[in-house]
Amino acid sequence: MVAGPLPAPSGPGKDRLRLWIRLLRASRTIEAELRERLKKEFDTTLPRFDVMAALYRVPEGMLMSDLSRFLLVSNGNVTGIVDRLVSEGLVARARRNGDRRTSMVRLTEEGTKSFAIIAAAHEGWIGELLGKVSEEDARRLTGMLTSFRSNWEGRE
Amino acid sequence: MVAGPLPAPSGPGKDRLRLWIRLLRASRTIEAELRERLKKEFDTTLPRFDVMAALYRVPEGMLMSDLSRFLLVSNGNVTGIVDRLVSEGLVARARRNGDRRTSMVRLTEEGTKSFAIIAAAHEGWIGELLGKVSEEDARRLTGMLTSFRSNWEGRE
DNA sequence: ATATAAAACTTTAAGCTTGAAATATTTTAC
DNA sequence: GTAAAATATTTCAAGCTTAAAGTTTTATAT
Known part of the structure; x- marks a missing residue:
């Protein structure tokens, strides 16, 4: 996946393969840095941050299945992460009447406060880590990735 | 991390944050698809594929530490994956004299043969999954990501 | 020479991740 | 009305991942 720079392959399809490798290395590099900072500064993890970020947008809460679909992870995965967040008092489960x-x-009051602080730091880190990307390039790149994404939505 | 499309935040730094979210979603989407295909078609995993891809480039082999540095993962992680590949006869460890x-x-003969087959399928999948990205966009995007990467190498 | 530090690797504990199987509930089809 | 299918979620086993601690070997400083 993170294949190599050495022989510099060429031929049809190689440009896309190279793009994929770069994309993956970039996201892994940034992810690793965020993971480390979340751990050091806030004693939390990236998956916990992801779940809280998803819930933060929707104060009334989300269903487990919506959460896993949104985060692109499996159902069972979300169960475990939410379990831990619940045991820490950051998230609450509520059975529905219907x-x-x-x-x-949903986030508890404590979870909401806690996330707001972490999210502010997180946004600063991204600004720092992607600082060398010009605003214009950022928008162009985002555009390309968005059109890519739209080709994928609703698949399988 | 995989935060939301809904309120569409704006302000300074938001363009880079949006870029990061798109980048992460794109790589997670592709990764998930590759993972599934590797499992279904070849009964293997992405981490195993990554290790074999790294070794394939260098027939004489790599040190464990070079491998983990190259793959951007921890030392202990590689130990486990290599253990499993060794037990399957795809990879061999050799103590050095010095x-x-x-x-x-290094890859065994069987590992080399096996990887060549999987890699061919993999390249086809990438071509398919990134098919909507034009060759020109692919090269441009790769260029942006490369310059980003060079800002990072040798950090910490 | 010998203590100290550094390097390469493995082990461990805790948590993340998946796909598949299990449970509980609701909906659909006769 | 009831059996069957579909839906929402949890549980489980296996594997991945990290950071930290441990082991063995080599290099460095006195």
Whole structure:
């Protein structure tokens, strides 16, 4: 996946392969740095941050299945992360009256306060880590990635 | 991390934050698809593929520490993956005469053959998954990501 | 020479991740 | 009305991942 710079392959399809490798290395590098800072500064993890970020947008809460779909991870995965956040008092589960299979998950007051602080730091880090990307390039790159994404939505 | 499309934040630094979110979602989407195909078609995993891809470039082998540095993962992580590949006969460890702390890790003949087949399929998948990105955009995007990467190398 | 530090690697504990199986509930089809 | 299918979620086993601590070997400084 993170294949090599050495022989510099060429031929049809190689440009896209090279793009993929760069994309993956860039995101892994940034992810590793964020992970480390979240741990050091706030004693939390990237998956916890992701869940809280998703919930922060929607004060009334989300269903577990919406959460896992939004985060692009499996159902069982979210269960574990939410379990831990609940045990720390940052997130609450609420069974619904209507459909007793589902449970609404939302940030607690403490979780909301806590996330707001972390998110501010996070945004600063991204500004720092991507600082060398010009605003114009950032918008252009975002545009390309967005059109890529739209080709994918609703697949399978 | 994979934060939301809904309120569309604005302000200074938001362009870079949006870029990061798009970057992360794109790589996670592709990664998930590759993971699934590797499992279904070849009964293997992305981390195993990554390790084999790294070794494939260097027939004489790599040190464990070079491998983990190259793959951007921790030392202990590589130990486990290589252990499993060795037990499957795809990879071999060889203690060196000179420095007895190190061990040279390389693909076995079987591992080389096996990887060549998987890599061909993998390249086709990338072509398919990134098919909507024009060759020109691919090169431009790669260029941007490369310059970003060079800002990072040798950090910490 | 010998203590100290550095380097290469493995082990460990805790947490993340997936796909598949299990449970509980609701909806659909006769 | 009831059996079957669909939906929402959790549980489970296996594997991935990290940071920190531990082991062995080599290099450095006195």
